[in-house]
Amino acid sequence: MSGGAPRAGSGPGYAIGRGLATAAPARAAGTSVVLIEDDPVLGQSLMQRLRLEGVAAHWARNAAEGEALLRRHRPTLVVCDIRLPDGSGEALLARLMPELGGVPVVAVTAYGGVEQAVRLMRLGLDDYLTKPFPVQRLLDKLAAYARGAPAAVPEAPGDPALGWQSPPMRALQAALARVAPSDATVLLGGESGAGKGVAARRLHAMDAAGRGAQPFVVVDCPALPAATEAAEALLFGRGAGEAGTPGLVERAGAGTLFLDEVAELGPPLQLRLLRLLEERQFLRPDGQGEALPLRARILAATNADLAARVAAGSFRADLWYRLAVVQLTVPPLRHRAEDVVPLAGHFLRRFAPGGTEFTPEALAALRAHAWPGNVRELRNRVERVALLAGTPRLGPVDLFPERGAEEARAEPPAAEEEPRLEETTPGRAPRSLAEARDSAEREHIRRVLLRCGGRVTEAARALGISRTTLWERMRRLGVPAR
Numbered sequence: 001m002s003g004g005a006p007r008a009g010s011g012p013g014y015a016i017g018r019g020l021a022t023a024a025p026a027r028a029a030g031t032s033v034v035l036i037e038d039d040p041v042l043g044q045s046l047m048q049r050l051r052l053e054g055v056a057a058h059w060a061r062n063a064a065e066g067e068a069l070l071r072r073h074r075p076t077l078v079v080c081d082i083r084l085p086d087g088s089g090e091a092l093l094a095r096l097m098p099e100l101g102g103v104p105v106v107a108v109t110a111y112g113g114v115e116q117a118v119r120l121m122r123l124g125l126d127d128y129l130t131k132p133f134p135v136q137r138l139l140d141k142l143a144a145y146a147r148g149a150p151a152a153v154p155e156a157p158g159d160p161a162l163g164w165q166s167p168p169m170r171a172l173q174a175a176l177a178r179v180a181p182s183d184a185t186v187l188l189g190g191e192s193g194a195g196k197g198v199a200a201r202r203l204h205a206m207d208a209a210g211r212g213a214q215p216f217v218v219v220d221c222p223a224l225p226a227a228t229e230a231a232e233a234l235l236f237g238r239g240a241g242e243a244g245t246p247g248l249v250e251r252a253g254a255g256t257l258f259l260d261e262v263a264e265l266g267p268p269l270q271l272r273l274l275r276l277l278e279e280r281q282f283l284r285p286d287g288q289g290e291a292l293p294l295r296a297r298i299l300a301a302t303n304a305d306l307a308a309r310v311a312a313g314s315f316r317a318d319l320w321y322r323l324a325v326v327q328l329t330v331p332p333l334r335h336r337a338e339d340v341v342p343l344a345g346h347f348l349r350r351f352a353p354g355g356t357e358f359t360p361e362a363l364a365a366l367r368a369h370a371w372p373g374n375v376r377e378l379r380n381r382v383e384r385v386a387l388l389a390g391t392p393r394l395g396p397v398d399l400f401p402e403r404g405a406e407e408a409r410a411e412p413p414a415a416e417e418e419p420r421l422e423e424t425t426p427g428r429a430p431r432s433l434a435e436a437r438d439s440a441e442r443e444h445i446r447r448v449l450l451r452c453g454g455r456v457t458e459a460a461r462a463l464g465i466s467r468t469t470l471w472e473r474m475r476r477l478g479v480p481a482r
């Protein structure tokens, strides 16, 4: 998920990371920011302040990370230093601005970089800040953009059935409905981009009269500050009583605390979380004041293999048991063929001007694709084509430009090629579904890498997944880097 507006039925909330928020106390609360800044001191202090204000803030320390974040998140505001270690922020912004669909961008510049910022403003940059600047100035700008900004793109569909019509998603829906009235901790597994965040919000919203009317608070675990003390302050608050600052656990109230990408928590925070789950109460880190009760329900999500992490000793087994009281998996999109076209239609309506449609060949290509990046990849492809295509009838080449015209028109999908090969290979035992899927995925990744001249960043972008995810897949599937 990425920053966006509150959804009907999801209740008020504060958010860190990918969360959504309403009913937040500060003017900037409920907004989201992607900060691209390599200065660790400035970055850290901006992040802390933004988070304390209830802003869902994401921090990239260089241009490549910034680009990856902006492909995943659609924030209220982008704040970008124009001198970055791996290339100029100017080049990055010049490249990305046309794709940002009107998301305001503020550049951060040293004194000598003002001319550069002015150049960028001609390209569509909205504003700039000259270092050093008081954080309050940034917050004021953020609040102003939030007031004037068009309604943010909602994270999940208004129609609860959308993208959940296939048999595996109906089964998941039924399982969520069974656990919704309980307080049980739920661990959602599944590949990146499959919709674990959406499933968590759906579970929260199902109990409309109870938790669903309370806050839904997201903790983006990999984005927590590296320093344990700062992370604890964010989670558990600071100071005693009303004069202190509540942390996210308190802000979740009697709603839901959603720990996204929980496998990325470091050992000290794993221990704090274990204690929280066992004792169902906590102290603010300064140790002053009364122990406060944990009233929120805990949901967690991960695309990592937690059992393997436990076996490798990097994740506590006791915490795993506590989190996985109920364990559910969001199936990858390639196992949900019925959901692809409705979702594509939904994203097209949302991102493209009225009247834009897919050709029958495009629909066939959508159905045939293996979707290694899952719903996120589908959304990114449709959003990109809606912004760039400039034609009301979208064909396969528009959706899959990396394949080239011939291939996109006629490509027999790898996933379908393989079984045919098996059927005609006498004496060979049929492969399992998992093997066939891996083979389709391996082939697709290999082809895209080939098209992109072996450039992993470019291939990851075309596939709609992060570079890290692509490297992981390549390692797992044995696709060589060139």
Ligand SMILES: Nc1ncnc2c1ncn2[C@@H]1O[C@H](COP(=O)(O)OP(=O)(O)OP(=O)(O)O)[C@@H](O)[C@H]1O
Pocket: 001, 002, 154, 155, 156, 157, 162, 163, 164, 190, 191, 192, 193, 194, 195, 196, 197, 198, 199, 260, 301, 302, 303, 343, 375, 376, 379
């Ligand atoms: N049913 C759906 N309808 C509309 N959008 C969806 C649906 N499912 C997923 N999405 C969109 O797909 C993207 C990925 O979803 P989400 O963030 O929930 O996935 P995830 O499994 O949590 O990914 P990650 O593991 O990378 O955090 C988001 O932009 C989300 O809004």
